[in-house]
Amino acid sequence: MAEAFNAAGIPAGLIHGELSADERRNILGAYASGEIAVLVNVAVLTEGFDHPPTSCVILLRPSSCKSTMIQMVGRGLRTVDPEEHPGVVKTDCVVLDFGTSSLMHGTLEQDVDLDDRSASGSAPTKTCPDCDAEIPLGARECPLCGALLVEQKDEGGAEALEGFVMTEIDLLKRSSFQWVDLFGDEAALMATGFTAWGGIFWMDGLWYAVGGRRGAQLRLLGIGERAVCLAQADDWLNTHESDESAFKTRGWLGQAPTEKQLQYLPPSARQDYGLTRYHASALISFRFNKRAIRQLIQAAATPERRAA
Structure with missing residues (x-):
């Protein structure tokens, strides 16, 4: 080869x-x-x-x-x-x-368990009529000898199931942290804890995952698909925060922003009656790190570095 x-x-x-x-x-x-x-x-x-x-x-x-x-x-x-x-x-x-x-x-992906349910027993199989190999029950062609397996018609007249609806698992809802859409355009999402934050940002056809924490430089966590970057940013938060901090910061979703938070936000924030303490915290984290985030992403997105 x-x-x-x-x-x-x-x-x-x-x-x-x-x-x-x-x-x-x-x-x-x-x-x-x-x-x-x-x-x-x-x-x-x-x-x-x-x-x-x-x-x-x-x-x-x-x-x-x-x-x-x-x-x-x-x-x-x-x-x-x-x-x-x-x-x-x-x-x-x-x-x-x-x-x-x-x-x-x-x-x-057939073995992926998204609901913490474990399977038991062995997968169903059948025997290939040509080579007697044990093969998966749903196989239409023997993977060993190539024999085409003719499906038996159901004499009981059972009807085929129709109208399946495939739904995508929303990783945002499964996170311990609350991810917020910063500006309502789905191009910048952030989640925060007490000492760390994670964010994913869309630019020029790619998502960029960025992580930050108190007293440390920002880190570019990944580049690529939205789900992958979200998982990387969420892992960053899980590494540097605890379940307790995730639970406590989620409590801010039902609280109005503090007066001190409003001092760091534009005047229009005072007129946003739907703004929560948690959303305000995410916006402040972004405002304080906006320049560094932009520089980190632009450095990673330059053609010279992509071709390296």
């Missing part, structure tokens, strides 16, 4: 168990520096290897266990720390499965 990529003009390296430690270190270093774009390995980097900028994973063999498949795909699911990898913008990870693992075990 490495030879095929190199022949196509895409620099690639190969890692396998017979390489010396120095050879392996040199190849990994070349991948980390961008000297090579593709890293092919044979059961060596399945787990324990991390290079967050990796944005594509190609599976070329089937895996008998789903845990192995998750480990392999996980090499490309790491989020990028902008301070560690300046100029790298990663918004997703493409997984190309040529080894039928996803057909055998299902995709990764």
Whole structure:
């Protein structure tokens, strides 16, 4: 596979168990520096290897266990720390499965539990009539021999379900902290605690996650999709604040802004009778850090740094 990529003009390296430690270190270093774009390995980097900028994973063999498949795909699911990898913008990870693992075990998101409900028992299976392999019950094609499986018609006359409505889980509602839309345009959202705050900001087609805390410089937490940046900013708050502070600051949602807060806000804030103490706190955090936030985002968004 490495030879095929190199022949196509895409620099690639190969890692396998017979390489010396120095050879392996040199190849990994070349991948980390961008000297090579593709890293092919044979059961060596399945787990324990991390290079967050990796944005594509190609599976070329089937895996008998789903845990192995998750480990392999996980090499490309790491989020990028902008301070560690300046100029790298990663918004997703493409997984190309040529080894039928996803057909055998299902995709990764099928195991996601958003409501703290744990499943028990084994997934239902059936037997392929051609090769006798045990395969997922819903498979229409055997992932091992390729046999097409004809669906049996329901003689009981049961009707197919229709009218499904898919709803997206709102991460804002699941956060311990209250996220507020600063200016009503969904382009700047912030949440605050007693000593730290987190925010996500939209600019030129990308979201930027920024975290701040008392006595420390602002930190760019991530760049990319809204949900990813929101999770990174929320993690920042959970790291530097406590559940107790989240609970107490949520109590400010039912309180009017204090006189001291109003002194730091524009005169029009006094006429905003829907303004709460919590929203005022978020606005003040933004006003005090507005210039630093803008500089941080603009520095990360320059074409030179994106191409680095």
